[in-house]
Amino acid sequence: MMIKKKLFLVLITCFVIISCDNEDEAKTTNLVLNLSGLEELGSDFVYEGWIIVDGEPVSTGVFSSVIFPQSFQVEARQLASATKFVLSIEPRLDTDLAPAATKILVGDFIGNTASVNSNGIVANFSSVSGKYILATPTDEDNTNEASGVWFLDNSTGSVVAGLSLPTLSDGWKYEGWVVFNGTPISTGTFVSSTGFDDNAVTSPFKGIAGNGPNFPGEDYLRNAPTGLMFPTDLKGKTIVISVEPNPDNSPAPFTLKPLAHVVPANAEVHKTINMGAGPVTSLSGSVTR
Incomplete structure (x- = not known):
């Protein structure tokens, strides 16, 4: 009889211990994101947060709204053990359980807070520079020279790259823009400031005299979007270099814009023009557990 009682007590104790362990594992706690500078993504993509636990990524949830702060329920033990927070851009319909290559913010936990930044995961744009010329090399009759922009520098008599930009992490590309009204x-x-950009052959706007010089750029000569007229005059227009997620389903520039410049009203064609710093060179925020 005594043996049965002891066995019963052992079983009860084990049940209580296992129940407590399961309860602990089921406990969740708040992870609070307070991020600045993010913009809403196209309809096919979402942001997803990740904590790094024992070297492995653990999802903290996805979101589309860029209004902060936002809170997420995360398993308490994992969150307490996390060493790093990472924010990525993911397909909305995503069957891959691992983070995508397109990571936008990262930071280490120090105590209960991680200060996150784009500099360490996209690229550092603190020392970028840019130059361009107005020209339309794909125009067969060499007219309308103020209707094209090419990111090159011909100021010394030799043509060299006009953009000095850092190499981007996987999942990102540069994109040039002209803002028309x-x-x-x-x-x-493009990924390199030396060489053709990705639409050199397929551009709907360029002329019929080849693809232009071996640098990023565009001639706005034909097939103007509704509401615009090509050829045009780029003087007074804003030239922008942005950093875009890849893949990207948004027709607008992404929030990171390391270079920008308003073309001077007295700009001369075929003459090198210096760009200035863009409106957004880094993103940041804090993550609190």
């Missing part, structure tokens, strides 16, 4: 029209995407 509030409407941004792309010059094309």
